[in-house]
Amino acid sequence: VPLYAVVKEDINTEIQDFRPHFTGDIFLDEKQAFYGPIQRKMGVLGFIRLGVWQNFIRAWKSGYQGNMNGEGFILGGVFVIGSGKQGILLEHREKEFGDKVNTESVLEAAKKIVPLKFKSLF
Template identity: 65%
Template sequence: MCRRFYGPRERKMGLLAFLRIGVWFNGLRAFRKGFLGNVLGEGFVLGGVFVIGRDPQGILLEHREMEFGDKVNISDVLHAARRITRDL
C-alpha cells in the first residue's frame, strides 16, 4: 500500500505566487537573516513538516506551507515530538 502525505498530487505554486505580498515579506525576512537561497531542485513545490507518533498516535503535528517561506513554529514541533510515546 502506497501512502502519500500530499494525496494524489504535489502541492505547487506557480509564477503568480510572486505577486503575493506574504511571499515578498517571507523572502525579505530570510534575506535579513542571511539566507540567500539556491537554484537546486524544484522551486515551486510547497513543503511541510509532520511529526508522526507510534501507530495509535498517528499524526501529532501537520504544517503545510501555504506560500513560499511559510515557517513552522519550532516550539510546536518540539511539543509534538515530546508527546511521542516511547513504549514498544
C-alpha cells in the same frame, strides 16, 4: 526523537550545506512519491503575494542565500508522527513560499510522542 528529512532533489552541495543545521537522516525522493498523489504547488503568480515577499526578506536578513536551480514550485511541510497508533501529532503544510512552521509547536508535538514498549521474549 529521531528526525528525518525528505528532499525532492540534490543540486550541487545543497544537502551537504544543510548538514550543519540538521543531524538526522536525509532521504532523497527523486520520484517525489512522498509528496503525495497530488503535489501542492505555487506557480509564478505566488511571487505577487505580500506574504511571499515578507518571507523572502526575513530569510535574506537572516543570511539564507538559497539558489535558483532545480524545481522550486512544490510546497513543503513538516510532520511530527507519533509511535504506534498515535498517528500525526502535528501537520504543517506550506501555504506559500517560505511559510515557516512554528518551532514551539513542533517541540510540543514531539513531547507527546509515546515510546513503543517492546515485550521481552525471555
